[in-house]
Amino acid sequence: MRLTINTIGYNLVFILFGNVLAIALAVLLSELKSKWFKKLTQSIMFLPYFVSFVVLSVIVYNVFNYESGFLNTTLTKLGAEPMDVYNTPWIWIFLIIVFYLWKNLGYSMVIYLASITGISEEYYEAAKIDGANIFQRIWYITVPMLKTTFIMLLLFALGTIMKGQFDLFYQLIGNNGMLYNTTDILDTYVYRSLKVTFDIGMSTAAGLYQSLFGFILIMTVNSIIKKINDEYALF
Amino acid sequence: MKIKDDNYMKWFRLIAFVVILLTTLVCLFPFLLIISASFTQNESIIKDGYNLIPTVFSLEGYQTVFRFPKQVLQAYGVTTIVTIIGTTLGLFFMTMAGYVLQRKDFKYRNFFSFMIYFTTLFGGGLVPWYIMMTKYLKLTDTLTVLIFPGLMTPFLIILMKNFIRSAVPDEVIESAKIDGANDFTIYSRIVLQLSMPGIATVGLFLALQYWNDWFTSSLFINDPSKYQLQYYLYNVINAMSFIAQMGAGTGVSIGDMPTESTKMAMSVVVTGPILFLYPFVQRYFVKGLTIGAVKG
Numbered sequence: 001m002r003l004t005i006n007t008i009g010y011n012l013v014f015i016l017f018g019n020v021l022a023i024a025l026a027v028l029l030s031e032l033k034s035k036w037f038k039k040l041t042q043s044i045m046f047l048p049y050f051v052s053f054v055v056l057s058v059i060v061y062n063v064f065n066y067e068s069g070f071l072n073t074t075l076t077k078l079g080a081e082p083m084d085v086y087n088t089p090w091i092w093i094f095l096i097i098v099f100y101l102w103k104n105l106g107y108s109m110v111i112y113l114a115s116i117t118g119i120s121e122e123y124y125e126a127a128k129i130d131g132a133n134i135f136q137r138i139w140y141i142t143v144p145m146l147k148t149t150f151i152m153l154l155l156f157a158l159g160t161i162m163k164g165q166f167d168l169f170y171q172l173i174g175n176n177g178m179l180y181n182t183t184d185i186l187d188t189y190v191y192r193s194l195k196v197t198f199d200i201g202m203s204t205a206a207g208l209y210q211s212l213f214g215f216i217l218i219m220t221v222n223s224i225i226k227k228i229n230d231e232y233a234l235f
Numbered sequence: 236m237k238i239k240d241d242n243y244m245k246w247f248r249l250i251a252f253v254v255i256l257l258t259t260l261v262c263l264f265p266f267l268l269i270i271s272a273s274f275t276q277n278e279s280i281i282k283d284g285y286n287l288i289p290t291v292f293s294l295e296g297y298q299t300v301f302r303f304p305k306q307v308l309q310a311y312g313v314t315t316i317v318t319i320i321g322t323t324l325g326l327f328f329m330t331m332a333g334y335v336l337q338r339k340d341f342k343y344r345n346f347f348s349f350m351i352y353f354t355t356l357f358g359g360g361l362v363p364w365y366i367m368m369t370k371y372l373k374l375t376d377t378l379t380v381l382i383f384p385g386l387m388t389p390f391l392i393i394l395m396k397n398f399i400r401s402a403v404p405d406e407v408i409e410s411a412k413i414d415g416a417n418d419f420t421i422y423s424r425i426v427l428q429l430s431m432p433g434i435a436t437v438g439l440f441l442a443l444q445y446w447n448d449w450f451t452s453s454l455f456i457n458d459p460s461k462y463q464l465q466y467y468l469y470n471v472i473n474a475m476s477f478i479a480q481m482g483a484g485t486g487v488s489i490g491d492m493p494t495e496s497t498k499m500a501m502s503v504v505v506t507g508p509i510l511f512l513y514p515f516v517q518r519y520f521v522k523g524l525t526i527g528a529v530k531g
Binding site: 025028029031032033037040041042043044045046047048050051052053054055057058059061062063068070102105106110114133134135159160166167187190191194195200203204206207208210211212214215218 | 243261263272361495514
């Protein structure tokens, strides 16, 4: 049960923060004038998407390692106490979210940026003539126009809500039992049962439960969406 | 007619500029940290910790990585072969599937589309897949097992289907048929030519997936000479932490083994090719994603 809650909880947070931040960044970026600055920043933000999760775990170790991590080096230099991050479960909730965002923000931002570019310039000019300021223009033109893209991404994400980000969790947490309470998800549990504790029966059962529960969840969500607005339904 | 920007606009631009700049720096920061650490002397890392600028410059990390070049190059070789073969085969299968699924005169296209999509909704999970691969297909310790699972990715097939639908008008196919072209000629001469940006995107997705894969190795490969690069790195990291712990536990100095900087150097070596190719491929990626995902 804790595993289910962890899996769904993390995914909900990922979807929410991921999309909201991506939209915000895309809106800000689209308002900038300088072309080369836009291109450069966009490329750099997309860069983390190409990094493997193994390398990500090296990065995390590099920053948060107790003896020589960047965080503790900086803290000691400033005269503060070093933090033992690898033994503090609650911090990992934030770290996992932060690194998920770090890795995926560029990707979803590009998608939103593309649909902003697709909005006709005429709307904005008409709004300007009517005296709408920049905030009004964003709130009443850009945001509503992004609704379709948002709903599409949201539905795809909901479809896989029972499937955790296995690579992310496994590489960051590994077999560190201290952190299981806050960071164990169904996928890591299934994998561990198969490869570490060799409890194949348990592993199969957990996997099937995950599949079945996820399937029922999607069917329910889909039928609800169909009732509200048929166009947006997945199938 | 040019309309004058209002007063808010200046402030808004400034704030947007600052926010974007900060986000970019945050995204870039870990890369700098790793690159700097890979060029730092190991002792200096242990003494002063990681820094943004190397305190004592040294190449010993890279020297250790390539002290036994055979293993690293082998892992490189495996990953390169798997990536090239997997991407080529995968593209072939997925463009075929995408093409057939969007043809309106294919009677069962909805049924097959749904079946492909259904696999993403419901499946047996990890264990049945594992048993299937090891017991029935007997693929343990082969290169096939590294290539096989990625060949038909549902998400990419759907992307491909949408892309071909928007890139190739029905009329073109119709007229080619009237001119006497058979289905395979249409596929190779028309569909493939017209959907190049989509193929580039799907190809990049596939290549990235193969290059960054460590999971398949960890499940099915026991022979170290067939490890993929990422899994090799994963093992090096674990081995290095083990050595470091042993050294600390027994009080024996492990002096000549620069564990920390080796790890970082290895990460740079593994990520290098991607970062090097990135500026060239990124343009296609953005373009293809835009067409395939938004308009589909």
